[in-house]
Amino acid sequence: MNAAPVKPNKDFLKLLTEMGISEQIAEHALICTGNDSVEAAMTFLYDNPEVDYSELSVLTNAEQGDSLSGENVRIDKEEKVLMSEAAGEIHVEQKHGSREHHFDEYDEQFKMVFAVNISLNMGTGKIAAQVAHACLGLYNKLLQKNEAAVDVWLSEGEKKIVLKAVDHVHLKELQKKGESHELISYLVQDAGRTQIPAGSCTVLALFGDIATVDEVTGNLSLL
Structure with a gap:
């Protein structure tokens, strides 16, 4: 009996593409890491810079259904990636799907800012991974502290x-x-x-209404 086709986690894929990673590369990284997390996918991309993504061809679901067997998942015609059978079927729970939205209680617009420590001279992939850490860490913190503001932020793009x-x-x-x-x-x-000493402060993430965030970070230059 064939295993279920592996599909990239849509929520993780959205976060990766919003960071500027192409959809094809993001899908490849998520499949290779068993849809574990955005951080795992970013680490995979950083640790595997030699992969020729220009030749990458992710199989369609039908092709995957024909080719998947046991722990082998074929990503393209020449490459086979070992993955756990547990990654064969991923169930994503939409945490905010049933939540009521009360946008009218906020007049402000919100944004998230990431300040990167440039003294560490991190590579592009390392910076991307650290920003991903910061984004997820702050997002989870926001869900506990100001869930309503998160809803407004999500609704505004x-x-x-x-x-x-x-x-x-x-x-x-x-x-x-x-x-x-x-x-x-x-x-x-x-x-x-990788790259830097343990305990190094790499990225600070801040969230709030746009006017206040700009008051704190308005004098910083774009990365």
Whole structure:
């Protein structure tokens, strides 16, 4: 009996493409990591820079159904990627699907800002992974602290911007200033597996109404 075809997690795919990653590459990374998480997909892309994505051809569901067997998942004509059978069928629970939205209680528009520590000289892939960490960390924090504002932000197109911070001291100063203005923040400290020392402060994420966020970060340059 053939295993169910592996399909990229739509929510994860949306986040990856919003970070500028092509849909084809994002699908490949999610399938290769068993739809584990956006962070796992970003780490896979960073750790496998030698993959020739120009030749990548993800199979259609029908083709996958014919070719999947046990733990083997064929990504293109020449490449086979080992994956767990548990990744064969992914059930995504829409956490916010049944929630009531009360947008009229907010007059403000919201945005999320990411300040990247440029003193670490991180590579492009590393920065992308760290911003993904910051985005997910802040998003989960927001769901606990201000879920209604998250709904408004989502309804307005999820405004996001990536900026430059001088160093870790600058990140902490921005975090302190942001919190004094009642912005919600999330500071990423790297595990130290690649490129930079463990504990390095890489990215600060801030969320709030646009006017207040601009007051805190308006003097920073775009990355």
